[in-house]
Amino acid sequence: xxKFLFKGVIRDRGRSVLPIIxxxxxxxxxxxxxxxxxxxxxxxxxxxxxxxxGHVKINTRAYAKEASQMPIDLAIIGVNKxxxxxxxxxxxxxxxxxxxFGALIDFPDSIGETRAQGPVTGWAIDLFSSGxxxxxxxxxxxxxxxxxxxxxSSEALLSIDLAQKxxxxxxEEFTLFGTSMDGSMVFRNFSVSGIVRFxxxxxxxxxxxxxxxDAQLALQMEDAASEILGFFxxxxxxxxxxxxxxxxxxxxxxxxxxEFAPEMITFKQQEGMADLxxxxxxxxxxFIFVFVFAMSVVLWNAGLLGSxxxxxxxxxxxxxxxxxxxxxxxxxxxxxxxxLIGTMIGTAIGLLFSYILQEKGLDISGxxxxxxxxxxxxxxxxxxxxxxxxxxxxxxLSMVLGSALAGIRIYKRKTASLFKELEV
Amino acid sequence: MENRSLISISxxxxxxxxxNGEFLALKNIxxxxxxxxFTGLVGPSxxxxxxxxxxxxxxxxxxxxxxxxxxxxxxxxxxxxxxMLRNLNIGFIFQTYNLLPVYTVFENVEFxxxxxxxxxxxxxxxxxxxxxxxxxxxxxxxxxxxxSGGECQRVAIARAMVKRPQIVLADExxxxxxxxxxxxxxxxxxxxxxxxxxxxxxxxxxxxxxxYLDRIISLKDGEIxxxxxxxxxxxx
Numbered sequence: 194x195x196k197f198l199f200k201g202v203i204r205d206r207g208r209s210v211l212p213i214i215x216x217x218x219x220x221x222x223x224x225x226x227x228x229x230x231x232x233x234x235x236x237x238x239x240x241x242x243x244x245x246x247g248h249v250k251i252n253t254r255a256y257a258k259e260a261s262q263m264p265i266d267l268a269i270i271g272v273n274k275x276x277x278x279x280x281x282x283x284x285x286x287x288x289x290x291x292x293x294f295g296a297l298i299d300f301p302d303s304i305g306e307t308r309a310q311g312p313v314t315g316w317a318i319d320l321f322s323s324g325x326x327x328x329x330x331x332x333x334x335x336x337x338x339x340x341x342x343x344x345x346s347s348e349a350l351l352s353i354d355l356a357q358k359x360x361x362x363x364x365e366e367f368t369l370f371g372t373s374m375d376g377s378m379v380f381r382n383f384s385v386s387g388i389v390r391f392x393x394x395x396x397x398x399x400x401x402x403x404x405x406x407d408a409q410l411a412l413q414m415e416d417a418a419s420e421i422l423g424f425f426x427x428x429x430x431x432x433x434x435x436x437x438x439x440x441x442x443x444x445x446x447x448x449x450x451x452e453f454a455p456e457m458i459t460f461k462q463q464e465g466m467a468d469l470x471x472x473x474x475x476x477x478x479x480f481i482f483v484f485v486f487a488m489s490v491v492l493w494n495a496g497l498l499g500s501x502x503x504x505x506x507x508x509x510x511x512x513x514x515x516x517x518x519x520x521x522x523x524x525x526x527x528x529x530x531x532x533l534i535g536t537m538i539g540t541a542i543g544l545l546f547s548y549i550l551q552e553k554g555l556d557i558s559g560x561x562x563x564x565x566x567x568x569x570x571x572x573x574x575x576x577x578x579x580x581x582x583x584x585x586x587x588x589x590l591s592m593v594l595g596s597a598l599a600g601i602r603i604y605k606r607k608t609a610s611l612f613k614e615l616e617v
Numbered sequence: 618m619e620n621r622s623l624i625s626i627s628x629x630x631x632x633x634x635x636x637n638g639e640f641l642a643l644k645n646i647x648x649x650x651x652x653x654x655f656t657g658l659v660g661p662s663x664x665x666x667x668x669x670x671x672x673x674x675x676x677x678x679x680x681x682x683x684x685x686x687x688x689x690x691x692x693x694x695x696x697x698x699x700x701m702l703r704n705l706n707i708g709f710i711f712q713t714y715n716l717l718p719v720y721t722v723f724e725n726v727e728f729x730x731x732x733x734x735x736x737x738x739x740x741x742x743x744x745x746x747x748x749x750x751x752x753x754x755x756x757x758x759x760x761x762x763x764x765s766g767g768e769c770q771r772v773a774i775a776r777a778m779v780k781r782p783q784i785v786l787a788d789e790x791x792x793x794x795x796x797x798x799x800x801x802x803x804x805x806x807x808x809x810x811x812x813x814x815x816x817x818x819x820x821x822x823x824x825x826x827x828x829y830l831d832r833i834i835s836l837k838d839g840e841i842x843x844x845x846x847x848x849x850x851x852x853x
Contacts, residue, residue, distance in 0.1 A: 194731050194732075197720075197724065197727075197728070197731055200719070200720065200724070201717075201719050201720065204719040204720075205719040505715050506717055508715070509709075509711075509715045509717065510728075511700070512674075512676070512703065512709045512711075513703065513704065513709065513728065513729050513732065513776075514700045514701065514702070514703035514704025514705070514707075514729070514732055515700065515704070515732050516696065516697055516700045517696065517700075518697075519732075608671075608676040608677065608696075608699075
């Protein structure tokens with residue numbers, strides 16, 4: 194019987210072609226959107242972790258409350274000792290300290306007068322220590338548009354938009370104006386060693402990167418930093434482990450009332466990150482639901498039209514002694530078969546497009562110009578194993594649902610009128 | 618030896634709702650049809666031929682009275698039991714053939730046996746035998762669209778006969794055929810009736826079919842007007 198049904202589905206184009214096209218399109222879009230959302234989210238999460246959040250992050254309690262202001266006067270003091278302790282107690286992590294700061298930079302003209310001036314966000318990271326992974330974490334070698342990575346004190350990297358805005362080239366000097374940890378005004382000269390483009394408008398708009406030792410000197414933050422970040426050595430975030438480590442760390446300071454006591458939070462606990470982690474799954478679920486619903490309606494109607502076209506066939510089958518239940522089951526079976534074929538075709542095409550999107554990406558920098566979100570300017574897809582099966586959910590489900598709804602008509606068929614109906 | 622009765626109908630009436638009222642399609646029908654009969658229900662349109670055929674074929678149930686087919690009371694059968702009765706014991710031939718267009722001649726005839734879960738070897742033997750009865754063994758791979766009307770009806774006869782049913786019900790089987798083909802297909806059925814002892818019941822008002830019938834049951838306004846056995850000596 195199964196072979197008989199296969200032959201019918203394959204030979205009867207009206208029964209298979211339209212549903213296969215509809216299912217293929219739905220499955221294809223599901224796969225592409227799933228891969229694309231997944232790619233953007235993974236890249237966004239990685240960027241956020243690498244640039245801002247780490248997998249776990251330590252600030253003073255006071256700093257954590259005002260973190261968006263980057264208040265270096267509330268920074269952690271004694272970071273070298275604390276970092277050393279963390280490295281000993283949690284060797285599965287790479288522990289680094291950084292300072293984020295707000296400042297003003299001033300570019301002089303040939304006679305020393307201000308040529309250009311603007312606010313910047315500063316990242317002070319460990320660029321000079323041997324064994325430091327910070328340059329790799331910021332992907333600086335890839336991000337370099339011109340110049341080189343700072344190799345000695347008083348060298349800085351400048352973000353591309355800022356460099357273009359002020360027409361700055363590597364080798365030019367600027368003065369950084371800021372406030373020290375004690376609240377006094379400080380300034381220090383730097384030279385631009387290179388121009389970088391990270392691909393995120395939030396960073397490229399106006400950032401400088403300097404070595405942590407330069408920042409400690411310039412901002413008078415000896416043995417201090419605004420944050421200590423921990424990164425899993427595996428590179429992959431594990432919420433359970435991160436939670437355990439944070440709980441264990443915070444336990445030590447639980448009884449302290451000191452607002453400068455350090456406090457560890459996980460990546461997911463940081464503002465907006467839990468939403469970002471969940472959004473990928475939610476978006477995929479929403480797309481699947483939308484496609485299941487839309488395709489079911491189309492396939493239901495296609496099924497109804499098919500039932501009208503196959504009115505005589507079902508009548509003959511009833512007359513020949515096939516039960517209504519059996520006919521209904523065969524309609525569902527045909528639905529599963531067509532759904533599987535359509536999904537396989539749609540998934541293959543979807544994976545192909547996803548691969549192209551993964552390799553080439555889509556430039557969304559125009560949309561991200563004023564965004565404060567740390568997202569990649571080129572949105573790339575990411576093909577994961579789930580992309581192979583995700584299309585089957587809307588593909589097969591919608592076809593079965595459409596067939597099941599359309600097939601209900603068979604139960605309304607009265608055998609008593611078969612002769613009359615079949616005499617047309 | 619007298620043939621056993623396959624169909625026994627007593628005091629059968631069938632009413633249909635029409636608007637707020639009722640239409641009496643069959644009135645107090647009493648009838649017995651024995652094994653091997655070649656019987657026709659004849660009469661003008663609306664006389665109740667097809668309604669009676671429906672009830673005998675377990676496609677409908679009587680409003681009053683009883684209809685026993687192969688010892689089973691049609692009124693008491695569930696949908697499943699009625700389907701089973703049709704599947705195993707009753708063949709149908711329609712006016713417009715109603716072959717499944719996407720399947721070959723072989724597959725159309727094979728379908729009834731698929732429902733009976735016969736093996737491919739059993740099906741192949743039975744299908745080729747049935748196609749041999751109707752002279753279409755050379756058309757096994759043809760699609761219905763490649764056949765003439767007469768050939769399509771012969772495939773329909775093979776489909777009805779392939780499961781060796783005890784009863785075949787044919788509703789105006791010659792209505793769409795020319796005279797030559799009409800004679801041909803009725804002669805084929807007559808031959809099968811004689812060779813296999815299959816009971817054929819026709820609903821017809823075609824003179825060409827009537828001349829082959831052994832028994833003519835005339836219906837008028839839902840009642841049996843005349844029930845007579847025909848002497849074919851003059852035809853032979």
